[in-house]
Amino acid sequence: MTTMKEIAEQTGVSVSTVSLVLNHRDEGRVKAEIAARVRDTAQQLGYQSNPLARSLRTGKTRILGFISEEVATTPYAGGIILGAQDAASQLGYMLLTVNTDGASNESDEIATLKRYGVDGFMYAKMSNRYVDVPDELKDYPLVLVDATDRDGRYPSVEPDEFRIAYDATRRLIDAGCARIAYVGCSEPLIAQNGRMDGYRRALEDAGFAYDETLVANVLNNGPALRAVSDLFDRARPDGVFCFNDARAWYVYECAARRGLTIGRDVSVVGVDNHRVLAETLSPQLTTVELPHYEMGYWAALKLVSLIEPGRDLSGFAAPDTTAVMPPIDAPVPAKIHCTLIEKESVRGDAPDDTLV
Template sequence: MARKVTSQDVAREAGVSRSAVSLVLNGRAEGAISTANQQAVREAAERLGYRPNRIAQSLRDQTSHTLGVITDSVISGAYGGPMLAGASVRAAESDYVLLVMGSDGRTDRSGEFIDALLARQVDGLLYAAEGMKAWTPPAPFRREPHILLNAFDPDGASTGVVCDEEEGGYQAVRMLLEAGHCEILALTGTLEVEATRRRDAGRERALGEAGVPARALVCGWEIDRGLEVGARVLDSPDRPTGVLCANDRVAAGVLLAAARLGLRVPEDLSVVGYDDDPNVAPQLGLSTIGIPHWQMGERAVDLLLEALGETRLPGGEVVVPTPVLRRGSVAPPSR
């Protein structure tokens, strides 16, 4: 087996000292090592295929350069994966890696996972939820540098990174109002979901400002419910000219119902979704509100790294804006 390349080999190849190699590859060379020698070290390391010994580095600086992540169902679920992807990329930019443990929705395993991660000497802890939820961090979690992602602490003591669901609900209505719609129906998600309550608050605020009556039906989250409820309301005498949907899957069901009834979108009916589901919204040309999962993951890691640097986080919610995606499913009403 070939001998492992060492920092001494790199130093010899670059014609510098071993300490110079350490400074350059650990990002501490500015002002201490000339630009030419920094370049020589990087080129020598690349030629030799040298990789720093992270275990030795951890022993020296008393950090593991790992962040422990506990999730509910992000790993096994259909949504939220970009949160962990964004977090992972941002962590790697600062030379950290994520150690992820998924509970598959079993809340009774949180304590077990916290103990396992702390036993592996992670530098900080992150709790990530697939859907926005309240989560009360247990005491061992709170004692470490930590952050919540797509979750919030009901007590407000811990910092949680969430998207602006209320503003998302507001902007969804604004898309229809700005197109001239006054006969608007909302097909909402189920009321036990935190995102539903916040989106409803934004919707009611927008309708109130415009003086437009609020009409809403609890629909749920799936295509078949969008098709069933959509067929009923679109075939009624007081058919709305614009429909706001709980998510893009419900919107897909409404589009199917409209097609079966001979209604054209957007000429006869405007439809707005939510989530910007990459497997639904772009293909259907659906105007929708996005959930900035990637940016939320990035922001959570940024804050956690600040906490590791002894910055005291403020607690409460850090809100990431929801993007508005205008495609082809909204137009002025025909009546």
């Protein structure tokens, strides 16, 4: 096993200098060219730090706690965890993840993570909502993921809900749709409010008047299908923006029952890029991809910046992602502009042999 002493001998500097560099405490203390030489030598020699020894020396375990409700057990949203894990690993941290199912269970899981000596927490929710931060987390470095606290006290990252709806509605307008409906969510979520605002603004900017008869806010199953069916009968939309890909299924079903063709008679845009839905529906669903991986990655970077306020992350090489991540010092909440994934459900996009 390579030691700091061996690295010092190879680079011609003291062991203390090597320690400063490898423990990310060299800024302002070690010349940049010397620090770079030490890091290169450490990498060439295969140096690996001893986490236990370092934690005893610094009082830091370099462990991040990730607390989720549903995220860990939800397909595709698990990308949040993958993004956080990738960033944590590159920064020299380990990620411990727990999934909770209620207030009492949540307290137990937080206590467990604290016993492991985590240096800070990420607290994640589904469907972007306001949260009350548990008291047990308030004295730790904390970043919220796909959630915002009501006071804006803690850094957080979320999809740009307004731009999701604006871009999706604009796509339908550009396709020539004149009666664009919104199949939204009847729950009081940040996502619903932002997407409703973006839908209305896109219509207004294009010279269309907002028409509440073109809106159906639903939950799921039979009542949702009946509400969308009523929307078709009363408003006869030629374009539909859906709160998520799951709600787009109701639009496909109602169109089929009326002999209408998706991608020709009715254009549809969803949100999620949920592969089971977006790629299984025929024609395939044009949709806005949520930045799960990006949110997790950004949250881990932000959390480490809180734990190590002197550590320079400005030059950290971000991975190639579908959406561009905001800067670490972005205003709260940090918003990610999501990407619209073109498929076949918007007028002019679907090949004739894919139409239903």
